[in-house]
Amino acid sequence: xxxxxxxxxxxxxxxxxxxxxxxxxxxxxxxxxxxxxxxxxxxxxxxxxxxxxxxxxxxxxxxxxxxxxxxxxxxxxxxxxxxxxxxxxxxxxxxxxxxxxxxxxxxxxxxxxxxxxxxxxxxxxxxxxxxxxxxxxxxxxxxxxxxxxxxxxxxxxxxxxxxxxxxxxxxxxxxxxxxxxxxxxxxxxxxxxxxxxxxxxxxxxxxxxxxxxxxxxxxxxxxxxxxxxxxxxxxxxxxxxxxxxxxxxxxxxxxxxxxxxxxxxxxxxxxxxxxxxxxxxxxxxxxxxxxxxxxxxxxxxxxxxxxxxxxxxxxxxxxxxxxxxxxxxxxxxxxxxxxxxxx
Amino acid sequence: xxxxxxxxxxxxxxxxxxxxxxxxxxxxxxxxxxxxxxxxxxxxxxxxxxxxxxxxxxxxxxxxxxxxxxxxxxxxxxxxxxxxxxxxxxxxxxxxxxxxxxxxxxxxxxxxxxxxxxxxxxxxxxxxxxxxxxxxxxxxxxxxxxxxxxxxxxxxxxxxxxxxxxxxxxxxxxxxxxxxxxxxxxxxxxxxxxxxxxxxxxxxxxxxxxxxxxxxxxxxxxxxxxxxxxxxxxxxxxxxxxxxxxxxxxxxxxxxxxxxxxxxxxxxxxxxxxxxxxxxxxxxxxxxxxxxxxxxxxxxxxxxxxxxxxxxxxxxxxxxxxxxxxxxxxxxxxxxxxxxxxxxxxxxxxxxxxxxxxxxxxxxxxxxxxxxxxxxxxxxxxxxxxxxxxxxxxxxxxxxxxxxxxxxxxxxxxxxxxxxxxxxxxxxxxxxxxxxxxxxxxxxxxxxxxxxxxxxxxxxxxxxxxxxxxxxxxxxxxxxxxxxxxxxxxxxxxxxxxxxxxxxxxxxxx
Numbered sequence: 001x002x003x004x005x006x007x008x009x010x011x012x013x014x015x016x017x018x019x020x021x022x023x024x025x026x027x028x029x030x031x032x033x034x035x036x037x038x039x040x041x042x043x044x045x046x047x048x049x050x051x052x053x054x055x056x057x058x059x060x061x062x063x064x065x066x067x068x069x070x071x072x073x074x075x076x077x078x079x080x081x082x083x084x085x086x087x088x089x090x091x092x093x094x095x096x097x098x099x100x101x102x103x104x105x106x107x108x109x110x111x112x113x114x115x116x117x118x119x120x121x122x123x124x125x126x127x128x129x130x131x132x133x134x135x136x137x138x139x140x141x142x143x144x145x146x147x148x149x150x151x152x153x154x155x156x157x158x159x160x161x162x163x164x165x166x167x168x169x170x171x172x173x174x175x176x177x178x179x180x181x182x183x184x185x186x187x188x189x190x191x192x193x194x195x196x197x198x199x200x201x202x203x204x205x206x207x208x209x210x211x212x213x214x215x216x217x218x219x220x221x222x223x224x225x226x227x228x229x230x231x232x233x234x235x236x237x238x239x240x241x242x243x244x245x246x247x248x249x250x251x252x253x254x255x256x257x258x259x260x261x262x263x264x265x266x267x268x269x270x271x272x273x274x275x276x277x278x279x280x281x282x283x284x285x286x287x288x289x290x291x292x293x294x295x296x297x298x299x300x301x302x303x304x305x306x307x308x309x310x311x312x313x314x315x316x317x318x319x320x321x322x323x324x325x326x327x328x329x330x331x332x333x334x335x336x337x338x339x340x341x342x343x
Numbered sequence: 344x345x346x347x348x349x350x351x352x353x354x355x356x357x358x359x360x361x362x363x364x365x366x367x368x369x370x371x372x373x374x375x376x377x378x379x380x381x382x383x384x385x386x387x388x389x390x391x392x393x394x395x396x397x398x399x400x401x402x403x404x405x406x407x408x409x410x411x412x413x414x415x416x417x418x419x420x421x422x423x424x425x426x427x428x429x430x431x432x433x434x435x436x437x438x439x440x441x442x443x444x445x446x447x448x449x450x451x452x453x454x455x456x457x458x459x460x461x462x463x464x465x466x467x468x469x470x471x472x473x474x475x476x477x478x479x480x481x482x483x484x485x486x487x488x489x490x491x492x493x494x495x496x497x498x499x500x501x502x503x504x505x506x507x508x509x510x511x512x513x514x515x516x517x518x519x520x521x522x523x524x525x526x527x528x529x530x531x532x533x534x535x536x537x538x539x540x541x542x543x544x545x546x547x548x549x550x551x552x553x554x555x556x557x558x559x560x561x562x563x564x565x566x567x568x569x570x571x572x573x574x575x576x577x578x579x580x581x582x583x584x585x586x587x588x589x590x591x592x593x594x595x596x597x598x599x600x601x602x603x604x605x606x607x608x609x610x611x612x613x614x615x616x617x618x619x620x621x622x623x624x625x626x627x628x629x630x631x632x633x634x635x636x637x638x639x640x641x642x643x644x645x646x647x648x649x650x651x652x653x654x655x656x657x658x659x660x661x662x663x664x665x666x667x668x669x670x671x672x673x674x675x676x677x678x679x680x681x682x683x684x685x686x687x688x689x690x691x692x693x694x695x696x697x698x699x700x701x702x703x704x705x706x707x708x709x710x711x712x713x714x715x716x717x718x719x720x721x722x723x724x725x726x727x728x729x730x731x732x733x734x735x736x737x738x739x740x741x742x743x744x745x746x747x748x749x750x751x752x753x754x755x756x757x758x759x760x761x762x763x764x765x766x767x768x769x770x771x772x773x774x775x776x777x778x779x780x781x782x783x784x785x786x787x788x789x790x791x792x793x794x795x796x797x798x799x800x801x802x803x804x805x806x807x808x809x810x811x812x813x814x815x816x817x818x819x820x821x822x823x824x825x826x827x828x829x830x831x832x833x834x835x836x837x838x839x840x841x842x843x844x845x846x847x848x849x850x851x852x853x
Contacts (some may be wrong), residue, residue, distance in 0.1 A: 010703060011514065013763065013765075014764060017718055115720065175647060340729060
């Protein structure tokens with residue numbers, strides 16, 4: 001009798017990359033639903049444009065690089081990067097901005113650096129950073145929160161789609177009517193006008209749906225992130241280090257000057273801190289890979305996020321914090337190697 | 344004096360695996376029938392090299408040595424039954440091909456007369472090593488290191504405790520479990536003999552926590568022996584690879600064996616439980632090691648069980664003794680499911696290290712998937728019981744630079760296979776590390792060869808310079824002699840004759 005030969009071990013292996021990516025996508029579904037509920041159907045169109053572009057770009061690059069196209073698309077990494085990019089963009093974003101970010105993420109950030117497993121920068125954040133500096137005006141406009149499902153006022157489904165496709169609003173609607181500062185925007189511009197935080201927090205979007213929307217979305221992001229931890233899809237080191245550092249620094253700053261620095265709760269539940277900690281910074285390819293390295297990596301992202309939010313040129317800083325720490329990864333990998341057993 | 348056990352009983356890394364032991368563990372140890380032929384590979388080991396001690400056509404008796412040392416003190420193999428040597432030829436063995444002695448069994452099963460060894464003589468370092476190697480006694484846990492060498496070396500170094508490894512952490516295997524259930528007194532006797540031979544004060548049996556019947560049998564056997572106070576039992580969690588030597592020692596003692604050293608460096612010695620019983624049998628009868636217990640199991644075996652098998656028996660005979668194959672056997676594995684070798688044919692013989700034969704179906708093996716690029720998720724590092732970062736080792740294997748493994752702990756890898764099972768990219772990590780070790784080792788050898796060549800070259804240069812100087816000196820002496828008026832004219836004539844003859848030694852100086 002003849003038998004097949006293969007190297008040990010001879011037991012079933014765990015599920016592959018595609019299941020990991022699918023789980024991460026599932027974990028974002030509740031937050032996505034809340035997003036649609038509060039900010040209207042914009043996210044759905046962004047998702048469609050980003051995912052479509054990413055798949056096309058991924059297929060093209062795999063083909064050009066002579067890699068198996070079907071297997072590359074099936075691993076889910078392109079879809080996940082596109083989804084994270086769509087979450088980062090304002091609900092009302094013209095399609096070419098989304099497509100530019102998505103294509104840059106796949107073509108430059110991912111494949112020109114060697115494709116899955118080799119890219120230095122987090123593709124979603126690289127794509128987001130490119131459109132953020134290229135289209136600053138468009139990306140500064142966030143929709144007004146109007147809870148009520150897929151077609152809240154002021155724009156209905158068709159009008160949102162029309163804006164996504166053309167970048168133009170209906171004749172009788174102005175940008176002021178459909179956009180509202182996010183909590184981080186409001187704090188940043190208020191502090192710039194020498195208001196105190198208590199004064200800023202007495203006005204919109206605080207106290208209204210504009211604040212609730214972020215609490216809900218971020219709460220559900222955190223729930224999804226905890227589920228990922230629970231299922232061991234991600235490990236705790238990066239989220240805990242990042243959120244812990246951000247919370248610690250903001251607690252110290254708020255303790256020293258409560259009029260200018262928001263406390264940990266506001267820092268964590270506004271903007272992209274939670275989605276960054278659980279979904280973006282945990283991208284294994286562009287993150288540090290040792291335990292100690294991940295702790296330092298997470299701390300670095302938390303500290304940079306705090307610094308950019310407090311003193312930088314953008315209201316939120318997660319994307320740049322992630323990209324900057326991506327640069328530190330080879331160094332972290334080299335100097336945080338675990339100690340082998342018996343040495 | 345008793346050993347202090349300070350391990351916290353937890354393994355860093357490791358995996359909880361499906362045990363798949365129930366089928367074989369439920370059956371008592373059977374005696375495998377006498378096969379029609381026995382096959383003995385001539386294998387060099389750490390102790391030395393062997394050559395055949397028999398020729399084709401020779402009649403041999405059971406327990407007769409088939410090999411002798413060509414150099415060193417290698418482990419010798421002995422005929423497990425009487426018969427005729429029909430061939431000495433290359434044959435498939437686990438992991439390749441080797442020159443094998445083939446015996447056609449005559450069925451009479453006659454044996455040489457043997458006398459038990461003189462225990463007092465084994466007090467001598469060399470005698471212990473020689474006697475046990477000549478009896479073919481080696482570790483039966485898989486690695487197969489010479490028992491005599493291990494014991495003698497440990498006695499020389501001094502031991503704090505002897506750990507008897509009955510963890511049997513690999514899936515499917517149950518030969519140690521059954522041995523303890525059925526023959527615990529022999530295990531205890533062998534352990535006490537090892538303690539005596541190594542002047543070691545304490546013996547610690549280590550079992551995985553789920554082997555309650557073996558534990559009960561062992562406790563009963565210890566209670567009945569005279570030196571029960573020297574023996575103790577520790578259970579460790581059912582986590583693979585708790586039975587890896589280094590992992591086991593840390594689990595029990597809390598200490599780590601140096602990555603570049605061996606357990607006696609920190610005062611411990613580890614022996615497989617089967618080895619203790621084999622030693623007990625040898626000390627009692629003087630008969631060499633010709634049998635061992637093998638777990639024959641897997642979804643492709645009709646009646647999985649443990650068999651007491653004559654070394655040299657082809658795997659096919661073992662499978663036949665267990666009712667033959669079922670349909671759908673995809674892989675035949677010699678050893679355990681995590682570290683064993685998949686072999687292409689069942690004509691391979693059982694050797695000392697064969698603790699298991701697994702006929703696995705495709706369903707048991709699962710779909711290995713297609714390897715994809717590493718995504719650096721680090722799950723391998725979480726699973727690694729050697730504290731390594733396999734993802735960084737993997738990245739280094741892709742760089743084709745054997746020198747770049749410095750600081751990554753490649754040689755601390757115990758090849759347990761945990762990283763392979765958790766890798767979402769389905770990379771054959773363990774195999775890559777095996778290959779990498781070989782390449783680093785070859786590069787090292789190459790460097791060593793280059794160093795030797797350089798040293799030889801330098802020595803030759805020095806030799807040439809020295810010779811030249813000697814010639815110059817000789818020439819100078821002759822010149823002096825030529826100027827000496829007392830030198831006879833015959834000598835001058837001789838020098839002139841040689842100068843005219845164009846002899847280089849004289850040159851134009853005369």
